[in-house]
Amino acid sequence: MIELIEKIEGEAKLDFSFEDGKIDFVDIEFMTARNIENILKGKSPLDALVINPRVCGICGHAHLIATVEALEDCYENIEISKKAKIIRELTLTFELIQNHFKWFYLVMRPLFGEKQEVLKATYPTQLMAKAIAVFGGQYPHTSYAIVGGVVCDVTEMDIIKVKHYIEEAIKFFELNVVQADTKDFLVCDNVDKVLKKSGDLPDILKEIKKKKYLHHGKSYDRFIAFGENSYFSKGKSHKTITTHNISMDHVKEYSNPNSLAKNVLYKDKYYEVGPLARAMINKVPLVKDAHRRYGDNIFSRIIARVCEIPQLLNHSKELLEQLDLSEPSYIEPSIDITKINGSGESAVEAARGSLIHKVDIENGVIKNYEIITPTQWNLGNGTKKKLGVSQKAMIGLEDVQTAELVFKTFDVCSVCTTH
Amino acid sequence: MLSKKEQRKEQIMQSALELFSVKGFYNTTIPDIANALKMSVGNMYNYFKSKDILAKEIIKYISIYLGHKLKEINELDISTEEKTRKIIEVYFETAMKKPEMIDYFLRIYLSTREVFKDGCEGMICVNEFVTEIMIYFEEGVKCGDLRDQDFFSAFGLFMGYLGGMVFLRGENILPKELDDYVDDISYNVYKALSV
């Protein structure tokens, strides 16, 4: 039974096989691919800063940051000011927040029978877009992070402005998503306390319990994150064991006969990436509590993603405080990138999980470019014997609608998956 | 057609140029110029309020004169190599027919900067001429004939070479007339600037 899953930045075709009234396999097909990696070949390395954000309209900024870091990794030595690093992290953080708001209000809530509230998605996301635009000039599709730093300089007035956007977004969260003081919510380590609150998130979580969905969406309980910054740490986690010792060398991509998306594995195993993975590796108390109670199910996945909103808003306020405006925003690299022969790679945490970029520069032009997107990890199309993460999460469900809900808790993005 | 006043101004500048080249810039006075034209000194001041102003007007006059000739060449549908030759021809022809003009440019404008610092900043007073050289270079690079490089490294090569030849001629050192060198110099310049 083939179902077209729509409004996921494109579509995906899920081909469900049932046995005894239960899903026993799902073939996931993404039908469109633009092959950005080919477009990049032969271009000047810096042009990738303009092309790559156009991989995706909702997480293009993560692609920009991954690009600039991969290009900088081609240098043996390159100096980036702390100020530039903080600004990059801020804008990437704002993108994650806008993404989560959009996912929650445009995708998730309607799946629980609520009317889609577009304005609840657009109001906070516009605040985050403004905050990015203060530094980057515009959102989406800025290329303001360049090899050597960022193009902008900022003044105290800009910081005041950005801080107001953050405060306003926090206020929105407290009024709508979880009606509680964010400070308390951030230290909360008990899911029951959240369930007692009002708000659009507790509503959904209660609904999951009420509908007896608590067993839905369980997968390998195996998580990985490669991106590292002042908030996220890299590592992997399986059930309760977490290690930070991982290497990108073990990441392998495999073409997929049935879909234009490639599968990606770590040491030959499927891993889940994204907010739940990050929270497990970072040991976020509330998410750990959800996971302890319910495992890697849709409840944990949803609470992890929404939880990141106030965490990141709060963290971005701290980052703003750390900005030293007297530092340079940009330090001209001692060698022009067109004089470089070398390879570089990067990993950043995008909204949906770890995003990896790899580049080879030869005689000043891009010889090869490789992008591994978060959704490739989560939505890999495995075989019956070796299921992908989201495939495994859908096994055993009794109907297509619930399967679609489970599928969408991974925050599916068609354009990224195939790029 | 130039107005009567403009014609008269041109006559004054031409006459001043000739006197400067014979007597030297500092040794030539406004009364000397008036005298040469059989004008009253008072009337002379109706045209140019001071010698410094006259000096600046003259350099603009030369720049416009040469700029105009170069513009005609730039607008021809010919190769960069042919343009190179024509520009050199025009420059040398001017140096031979109106030696006082190039002389003024090389000996007075370039070496008496204190007179020109106010009102002739940078290359303002030779703008017409320099603009045409820029266009010649820019189009030469764009069509793939000339090698892309810094403007001044090319400009210096071009002007230094031609100026040097005119200077040698002025010093009576050149054994042959300038136009005898056009072939070789055009070849050398184009060879140096082309891809």
Added chain:
Amino acid sequence: MRVLWLSSIACNGNTHSFLNYPYMEQFLNDFEFIYHPVIDSNYSLKEIVTETIACDILLIEGSISDEFKRADVPVVDIITKYAKIVKKIVTVGTCATFGGIFRESDYKDTTGLHFVKEVKIDKFKDLLNKTISLSGCPVHPEVLVNTLYAIKKSVDLQLDNFLRPKDYFAYTVHNGCTRNEYFEYKVDNHKFGELEGCMFYDHGCQAPFTHGSCNKILWNEVNSKTRAGLPCMGCTEPTFPKSNLFGTKKNMGIPQDLPLGVGKRTYLTLAGITKAFTIDRLEKKLFDD
């Protein structure tokens, strides 16, 4: 008015740019999407492609190729079907207008609706008089929304040669840039990471010859790329993306692309004059004493 938002070969950047429109409530009261990539609609994509749903405006996002399908139906067939019944067609973004970045994608013969770069193509020539092009990568939300309102009001929009409304595309992106003085007076020592300087001379800024209102209406209501210090990439133009986007193409030190409509001789003469002067205020940092 009923609007169909049809994505072709795209990144959905226009979809998300549109979501930044600040007066969304008003807009959603005045327009109904029969389909939109992320906003809920009364029809599914399957219904859109298999049936013909009543519709007033067709929005196309993304480049177009015969090979590209949505819900198993070639996107050109969907366009042809809805083009017949709508009042207006709007190409949203540079890909749908000129082919854009995804002109270079792996799909065969990828183009914009009426243009491939500057060249007009015949495939949909019957629709030329119905089409309005809104280029930009992405489109500016106000440009899109206000054009839709103009259609609703049956305003007779003046369009340029690429069918772009002059209200937004008669300007250059240079208009309104806070770095204008550095351009006017040819202060050409721009360095990235600073509030001062103009990116035209060395860093590839295409604003003086790119049509658009970025610096007139601003992005996200707060800023623009060039104000922030990022060169204009010329994303509203048929030639987008050019190559070596962070460098100015110069021949013997003279910029190859000059301000729109300004002759080379005029530009060089003016530049020669302004360059002769040093303007202390513009040489110094803005915040220096």
